[in-house]
Amino acid sequence: MRLEDELKQEKFQSEFQKAILNILFTGNWLEADSNRILKPFGISTQQYNVLRILKGQGKNAISVNNIISRMIDKMSNASRLVEKLRQKGLIERVICEHDRRQVDVRVSKKGLALLLEAEKEMSKLGNIKSKISEKEAKIINLILEKIRE
Amino acid sequence: MRLEDELKQEKFQSEFQKAILNILFTGNWLEADSNRILKPFGISTQQYNVLRILKGQGKNAISVNNIISRMIDKMSNASRLVEKLRQKGLIERVICEHDRRQVDVRVSKKGLALLLEAEKEMSKLGNIKSKISEKEAKIINLILEKIRE
DNA sequence: TTTAATTTAATGTATATACATTAAATGTTT
DNA sequence: AAACATTTAATGTATATACATTAAATTAAA
16 A cells, blocks of 8 residues: 555655655554564563564574564563563573673573464465565665665 | 674574565664653654644644544553643643544644754654665565565 | 533553663774 | 672562553444
């Protein structure tokens, strides 16, 4: 749908201005869809992302700082997210021997099982595959990375 | 910067998956920049957007529902945002005569003055003009709108 | 007309978030 | 070693947000 219609605005200052609003709007749109998908699993989008990061590390436990460096939203409180996931039994804490400041974390069996189910549903996020081509996905990736130069 | 480096992830499932993460990440990146710019003005990104919507209506007062329909984040509490802006004297409420449920709202003189200053700074958001061409802006707008089809 | 349904905005509540501060462990310098 | 600086994670606090519920006004239906 045209952004002009979504925001009921006839025109934008420029294509640049429109692009910024379009990225923000589409980001919110995707996040709302993500939250909707994850709701039945009882986790938020941020919590899902932490689980995916931990899954990517396999059986290795990684520190909270390491998690932050891999998160989409660097500003979120990784400490508290981790605590929420721990309360739900989806992750485990491991005492770090060589540095007692660190709290190393790894995904639990239960967390992995939940994640596998959630990932199935999340692969449908935005239904993007039916809407744009792989070539277009590559193009948008290139342009977004230029914007963040 | 490559998303692979931003998220310390060697590869993604697909270009589609990467595009979704890229949109979410760039959206957060832009919003963080926006909050940083607006901080000296004492308003949040959401509050700024409400002011811009009201400015677009000139001297006409519009309803809270009308504001919601024009907002980037439809889920935010427009009522409370409006109340925050009113407390700061940036907007005015007008009693709506033909429908007493509605609370019509318009930007105040003070709000307009603040907005003009804020808009100057916000035009630099993301420094996008120096990073992509107008043609690229058009392309990304087209692809984002396809994704939201 | 009077009952029910819808629209509009506000509020209640739990959670999430931004950002600053704290506290403990580790590293560095003198 | 002692003093200082840095890193790591947790916490304090105020605010923001999602989502459900409420309350009032209006509209539609019986």
